[in-house]
Amino acid sequence: xxxxxxxxxxxxxxxxxxxxxxxxGFFYSQGSADLWGQDRQPIAFSHQVHAGQLQINCLFxxxxxxxxxxxxxxxxxxxxxxxxxxxxxxxxxxxxxxYWNKKEPIPWVRLQRLPDFVHFTHKxxxxxxxxxxxxxxxxAQMSQTPRAATYxxxxxxxxxxxxxxxxxxxxxxx
Amino acid sequence: MDLxxxxxxxxxxxxxxxxxxxxxxxxxxxxxxxxxxxDDEIVPGVANWYASVCRECExxxxxxxxxxxxxxxxxxxxPTHPLNQGKLCAMGQASLQGLYNPDRIRGPLQRDGKRGEGxxxxxxxxDGIARWVSELQKRPGGAVMISRPASGTLARLFSEFMxxxxxxxxFYHPSEDAPVRTANRxxxxxxxxxxxxxxxxxxxxxxxAPFVDHWLSPVHFGIAYGQMxxxxxxxxGEFVQVEPRLxxxxxxxxxxxxxxxxxEGLLAVGVGQIILSERRARLGKGDQKRFEDFYTRFSLDQxxxxxxxxxxxxxxxxxxxxxxxxxxxxxxxxxxxxTNGTDxxxxxxALNILVGNLGQPGGIRFFQPAQDFSSGEAAMVAEQAxxxxxxxxxxxxxxxxxxxxxxxxxxxxxxxKFGDVFDQAAFIVSFSPFxxxxxxxxxxxxxxxxxxxxxxDYAQAGITPVPxxxxxxxxxxxLYDTRPVGDLFLIAARQYEGALKARLxxxxxxxxxxxxxxxxxxxxxxxxxxxxxWIERLQQGGWWGAQxxxxxxxxxxxxxxxxxxxxEGDEKTFPFYFYPFPxxxxxxxxxxxxxxxxxxxxxxxxxxxxxxxxINTKTAARMGIHTGDVVRVISPFGQIxxxxxxxxxxxxxLISVPIxxxxxxxxRYAKGRGVNPLSILAPLFDERSGSLAAxxxxxxxxxxxxxxxxxxxxxxxxxxKRAPEGERGEA
Numbered sequence: 031x032x033x034x035x036x037x038x039x040x041x042x043x044x045x046x047x048x049x050x051x052x053x054x055g056f057f058y059s060q061g062s063a064d065l066w067g068q069d070r071q072p073i074a075f076s077h078q079v080h081a082g083q084l085q086i087n088c089l090f091x092x093x094x095x096x097x098x099x100x101x102x103x104x105x106x107x108x109x110x111x112x113x114x115x116x117x118x119x120x121x122x123x124x125x126x127x128x129y130w131n132k133k134e135p136i137p138w139v140r141l142q143r144l145p146d147f148v149h150f151t152h153k154x155x156x157x158x159x160x161x162x163x164x165x166x167x168x169x170a171q172m173s174q175t176p177r178a179a180t181y182x183x184x185x186x187x188x189x190x191x192x193x194x195x196x197x198x199x200x201x202x203x204x
Numbered sequence: 205m206d207l208x209x210x211x212x213x214x215x216x217x218x219x220x221x222x223x224x225x226x227x228x229x230x231x232x233x234x235x236x237x238x239x240x241x242x243d244d245e246i247v248p249g250v251a252n253w254y255a256s257v258c259r260e261c262e263x264x265x266x267x268x269x270x271x272x273x274x275x276x277x278x279x280x281x282x283p284t285h286p287l288n289q290g291k292l293c294a295m296g297q298a299s300l301q302g303l304y305n306p307d308r309i310r311g312p313l314q315r316d317g318k319r320g321e322g323x324x325x326x327x328x329x330x331d332g333i334a335r336w337v338s339e340l341q342k343r344p345g346g347a348v349m350i351s352r353p354a355s356g357t358l359a360r361l362f363s364e365f366m367x368x369x370x371x372x373x374x375f376y377h378p379s380e381d382a383p384v385r386t387a388n389r390x391x392x393x394x395x396x397x398x399x400x401x402x403x404x405x406x407x408x409x410x411x412x413a414p415f416v417d418h419w420l421s422p423v424h425f426g427i428a429y430g431q432m433x434x435x436x437x438x439x440x441g442e443f444v445q446v447e448p449r450l451x452x453x454x455x456x457x458x459x460x461x462x463x464x465x466x467x468e469g470l471l472a473v474g475v476g477q478i479i480l481s482e483r484r485a486r487l488g489k490g491d492q493k494r495f496e497d498f499y500t501r502f503s504l505d506q507x508x509x510x511x512x513x514x515x516x517x518x519x520x521x522x523x524x525x526x527x528x529x530x531x532x533x534x535x536x537x538x539x540x541x542x543t544n545g546t547d548x549x550x551x552x553x554a555l556n557i558l559v560g561n562l563g564q565p566g567g568i569r570f571f572q573p574a575q576d577f578s579s580g581e582a583a584m585v586a587e588q589a590x591x592x593x594x595x596x597x598x599x600x601x602x603x604x605x606x607x608x609x610x611x612x613x614x615x616x617x618x619x620x621k622f623g624d625v626f627d628q629a630a631f632i633v634s635f636s637p638f639x640x641x642x643x644x645x646x647x648x649x650x651x652x653x654x655x656x657x658x659x660x661d662y663a664q665a666g667i668t669p670v671p672x673x674x675x676x677x678x679x680x681x682x683l684y685d686t687r688p689v690g691d692l693f694l695i696a697a698r699q700y701e702g703a704l705k706a707r708l709x710x711x712x713x714x715x716x717x718x719x720x721x722x723x724x725x726x727x728x729x730x731x732x733x734x735x736x737x738w739i740e741r742l743q744q745g746g747w748w749g750a751q752x753x754x755x756x757x758x759x760x761x762x763x764x765x766x767x768x769x770x771x772e773g774d775e776k777t778f779p780f781y782f783y784p785f786p787x788x789x790x791x792x793x794x795x796x797x798x799x800x801x802x803x804x805x806x807x808x809x810x811x812x813x814x815x816x817x818x819i820n821t822k823t824a825a826r827m828g829i830h831t832g833d834v835v836r837v838i839s840p841f842g843q844i845x846x847x848x849x850x851x852x853x854x855x856x857x858l859i860s861v862p863i864x865x866x867x868x869x870x871x872r873y874a875k876g877r878g879v880n881p882l883s884i885l886a887p888l889f890d891e892r893s894g895s896l897a898a899x900x901x902x903x904x905x906x907x908x909x910x911x912x913x914x915x916x917x918x919x920x921x922x923x924x925k926r927a928p929e930g931e932r933g934e935a
């Protein structure tokens with residue numbers, strides 16, 4: 031018996047690994063990172079309130095978007111520029127004030143991340159006349175922010191095709 | 205390839221499991237951590253480039269460092285710097301691995317246990333500095349400081365401090381260049397280096413000068429060499445390299461002449477004699493008689509016999525050299541590290557005098573370095589001076605040893621018995637950022653910042669045609685609890701009364717630098733407010749002036765004597781010459797703790813991560829030695845073992861081993877790796893420069909019957925030679 035087990039141990043192990051990989055792959059393809067991520071933000075920040083009702087320009091907070099490859103999340107100080115003089119108190123605003131008073135940055139959960147072999151630049155796409163909503167969706171109408179697109183290569187290439195942008199490999203992989 | 209099914213599955217399993225890891229384990233990339241307060245100078249995702257000065261060797265190239273979100277990411281040459289013109293060598297590139305080295309000393313330490321045991325425990329900065337200063341004050345006049353050559357403001361600070369406490373300051377770094385400097389001083393009466401104008405030369409006769417390996421500034425001369433060969437539309441400069449071992453420089457030459465070691469000066473004299481006798485010399489009236497008297501003392505046949513360069517060859521060299529439009533002779537490397545090193549360099553300089561290239565384009569030109577920028581008065585010393593220090597410690601006239609980025613226990617052969625100083629010293633303090641072989645023997649370690657975290661300047665003494673003072677700034681915040689060595693010396697100076705305290709009253713090293721720059725820029729007639737000028741200099745990476753006229757050289761000395769070099773070890777027992785050569789990557793061992801430099805293949809043999817012994821093909825065949833066999837190299841002073849590399853590029857009577865490995869400390873990448881060929885050298889010196897005659901020890905070799913784990917890039921994983929393209933391999 032032991033012999034049989036030993037004979038098949040490798041195969042069983044490999045099968046197990048394949049099954050686990052399939053399960054993880056399934057969740058990944060379902061955009062599961064978003065399912066896991068969106069409710070776990072340390073503060074229930076609402077784009078609907080800030081970008082929608084208050085009509086704050088995206089670039090006011092995401093200051094890097096038109097000058098840098100990364101759009102960047104705002105320093106806590108940017109939040110406090112308004113919030114230190116606002117009287118409203120909600121549990122979520124309290125959380126913000128706690129971070130600020132402790133002099134700690136807010137550990138936001140990352141929703142999208144491109145692999146290291148892709149070089150995407152926000153600056154270039156904004157310079158070409160795209161709007162934030164073209165890729166990120168109508169965040170001004172969302173109280174929680176999900177991932178708006180897959181951000182996978184096919185999605186990039188289709189848009190590059192539509193807009194007659196370069197499809198040379200070295201456009202993004204360099 | 206024999207891969208069993210089970211192994212295959214294991215590999216597949218491990219790969220599949222591994223592919224899942226980034227999603228689960230790498231928590232850091234799943235968070236977006238913003239700044240608390242925005243930093244005006246930082247846009248996340250956009251790089252800032254800061255100009256600074258490289259301190260990985262003594263050349264002082266200008267660098268620009270790419271910094272993103274406060275982390276240094278990449279280093280390039282500063283395009284506007286006159287020395288390196290935007291280029292940078294491997295050591296400079298790898299200095300990032302000095303900054304981020306996992307074995308950096310992270311805070312002040314004091315010895316715990318016996319000296320040299322390698323046990324240390326943390327001490328606070330206040331206590332550490334207090335202990336150092338009290339040891340100095342307990343023993344007035346007892347301190348010797350051995351420092352790598354500092355430059356500019358730091359050199360001035362060291363030298364004023366050591367003078368103030370009646371101590372001795374020695375700027376020492378191991379190199380083959382001391383005889384080159386001494387020969388210029390004795391021959392031309394000038395203390396700084398000339399510009400060797402390779403770029404405009406049409407015929408270059410080099411006696412061992414490894415100018416694309418490590419001579420003076422390989423980056424500067426690499427650029428000039430490119431100009432000489434390919435930079436002019438109608439002229440391609442010719443280049444002959446005379447040296448017993450084919451260095452990378454010789455491999456770039458049109459002709460390699462494998463001369464007998466230690467006779468390079470004789471060959472230069474022979475060539476000179478032919479130039480004179482064929483009346484091709486361009487000498488001034490005053491010099492003619494003096495030179496004729498000197499050169500006629502030698503017999504060409506004897507020279508040919510001693511150098512093993514045939515008379516015919518010498519005549520050809522002499523004619524080519526003297527009829528070239530812009531001939532230039534240079535020397536260094538193995539020709540310099542002999543007991544007659546300085547004389548040899550002077551004999552080579554005499555060739556330049558003979559063809560009248562002093563002050564000419566394509567020749568030797570001395571340009572005035574930056575004036576009014578004080579670097580103190582301490583001079584660079586060579587190994588002999590350290591032997592004298594040993595005497596002082598023995599007599600008891602000195603008892604405190606201070607080390608700054610100098611590693612004499614590694615770079616001096618044990619035959620010099622410099623270890624005695626470490627036994628006899630009452631107190632040893634080191635300011636090194638790394639636990640090198642000598643720092644491991646210290647009683648107290650007060651670690652300096654790495655140079656990328658420090659302020660500093662570098663006054664260029666020669667080589668460039670324009671005066672240059674490089675300016676270095678911290679490009680990142682200090683990673684660890686280290687302190688700038690300049691600050692420590694200013695704090696210590698405050699503990700003394702009187703002149704020392706008054707002279708060094710700046711609050712920190714940066715203020716001292718700013719004061720020095722303020723007065724310097726004033727004297728250069730910069731009529732800008734200092735703050736604006738300072739920022740401009742920081743952005744440019746220093747100050748460089750306009751090109752002046754070459755200084756006219758009035759002194760033209762011939763070598764006082766020209767004799768063959770002396771060697772230690774008799775020819776019968778020790779039949780081989782021995783040349784430990786500075787590795788291009790590791791230099792004299794400084795680079796050994798940087799993995800990038802360890803894995804950079806040696807240009808000739810493709811060896812990585814270790815030591816090897818170069819043996820000529822014929823010698824190896826005679827002794828039945830193959831590449832990879834461990835051989836023992838035995839000198840009258842010790843022995844080392846390393847794998848052999850069969851190499852046709854050296855004389856059959858020469859054995860050579862790269863310097864750089866064989867550390868007993870210096871972190872995980874360096875410690876216990878390979879062997880140190882300096883450890884079997886005889887205490888022989890070039891008399892005039894006091895520099896160690898590293899090429900003066902004779903050796904014999906023995907097979908050990910063992911196989912070494914030599915890694916050559918030019919072979920397959922099974923150790924077989926790679927097949928040339930289009931052929932079948934051995935495997």
